[in-house]
Amino acid sequence: MTELLQKIVKKSPWIYRINAGSCNGCDVEMATTALIPRYDVERLGCKYCGSPKHADIVLISGPVTAVVKDKVLRVYDEIPNPKVVVAVGICPISGGVFRDSYAVAGQLDSYIPVDVNVPGCPPRPQAIIDGIAMAIEIWKKKF
Amino acid sequence: MSTFLKVILQNIIKGPSTIKYPFEDSLAPEKLRGKIKHNPDACVACHMCEYVCAGGAIRLQESADKKGVDFVVWHNSCTFCGLCEHYCPTNAIHLTNDYHTAHLQEDKYHYAERTFVMKQKCTRCGEPIIPLSPSTVEKIYGKEGDVKGLSKMCPQCRRKVLWEGGVIKK
Numbered sequence: 001m002t003e004l005l006q007k008i009v010k011k012s013p014w015i016y017r018i019n020a021g022s023c024n025g026c027d028v029e030m031a032t033t034a035l036i037p038r039y040d041v042e043r044l045g046c047k048y049c050g051s052p053k054h055a056d057i058v059l060i061s062g063p064v065t066a067v068v069k070d071k072v073l074r075v076y077d078e079i080p081n082p083k084v085v086v087a088v089g090i091c092p093i094s095g096g097v098f099r100d101s102y103a104v105a106g107q108l109d110s111y112i113p114v115d116v117n118v119p120g121c122p123p124r125p126q127a128i129i130d131g132i133a134m135a136i137e138i139w140k141k142k143f
Numbered sequence: 144m145s146t147f148l149k150v151i152l153q154n155i156i157k158g159p160s161t162i163k164y165p166f167e168d169s170l171a172p173e174k175l176r177g178k179i180k181h182n183p184d185a186c187v188a189c190h191m192c193e194y195v196c197a198g199g200a201i202r203l204q205e206s207a208d209k210k211g212v213d214f215v216v217w218h219n220s221c222t223f224c225g226l227c228e229h230y231c232p233t234n235a236i237h238l239t240n241d242y243h244t245a246h247l248q249e250d251k252y253h254y255a256e257r258t259f260v261m262k263q264k265c266t267r268c269g270e271p272i273i274p275l276s277p278s279t280v281e282k283i284y285g286k287e288g289d290v291k292g293l294s295k296m297c298p299q300c301r302r303k304v305l306w307e308g309g310v311i312k313k
Contacts (some may be wrong), residue, residue: 094220121222130245
């Protein structure tokens with residue numbers, strides 16, 4: 001039974017979004033990727049969920065500001081293993097235009113192991129779909 | 144009721160509006176600002192792109208063997224704002240409409256456009272300089288081109304040649 005469930009669950013990863021101090025540009029693009037019929041990320045079998053406890057793939061946007069850093073780590077710890085992290089936008093990847101700011105704690109991959117990067121300011125919905133497709137492939141291998 | 148049926152019929156005829164990406168390629172508009180392409184033949188290494196870059200993604204640095212200038216754009220810091228293309232005096236930088244930016248973490252620090260701008264020797268004194276591209280030469284000297292070969296000289300030699308011969312008297 002467990003084996004069967006594991007086989008089935010590989011086809012439908014659930015996605016969770018964390019805003020680590022983003023300007024909302026990337027968040028809008030991520031919402032666009034999911035909600036607008038033109039892009040419709042649910043074709044890949046994934047679904048946005050409201051709780052980190054249900055998530056498999058986590059999309060993180062924003063430059064990880066000093067205030068939000070601990071909260072991001074707390075929410076990240078609530079996500080059950082195996083999990084895949086996708087950094088959306090240049091801010092979590094390199095700090096982007098906010099790099100070296102006193103309010104920014106640093107790159108995301110110095111706190112959390114990141115698997116896929118999707119640079120852009122904001123990235124195109126197609127690029128986010130690309131990133132999610134890569135993340136699904138990684139996630140399937142993690143079982 | 145009739146409007147309702149009309150909408151259904153219209154939708155059946157039109158088909159779904161969902162694009163088939165990533166299973167099929169999706170076209171990008173021509174003017175979309177995507178990954179940067181740099182043309183080292185047109186570049187004069189004036190550092191203007193590095194100066195205006197909002198994300199601090201561009202770096203121009205003299206190479207270790209001093210034979211030219213290394214040009215690097217790290218796409219993971221680039222905001223794709225297009226300032227570099229706007230301010231480039233020789234149109235060496237172009238933002239293509241390639242938006243496929245997703246990559247794995249191990250490629251993070253390799254995800255850059257790297258080119259090498261070669262230096263050439265000054266035709267008069269032999270000092271290495273960065274030559275002008277043919278299009279820039281035409282822009283400066285007009286259609287007849289660079290008759291005196293000034294574009295292949297270093298600034299000092301150019302000044303000397305102009306002083307000796309002058310531009311107007313031939």
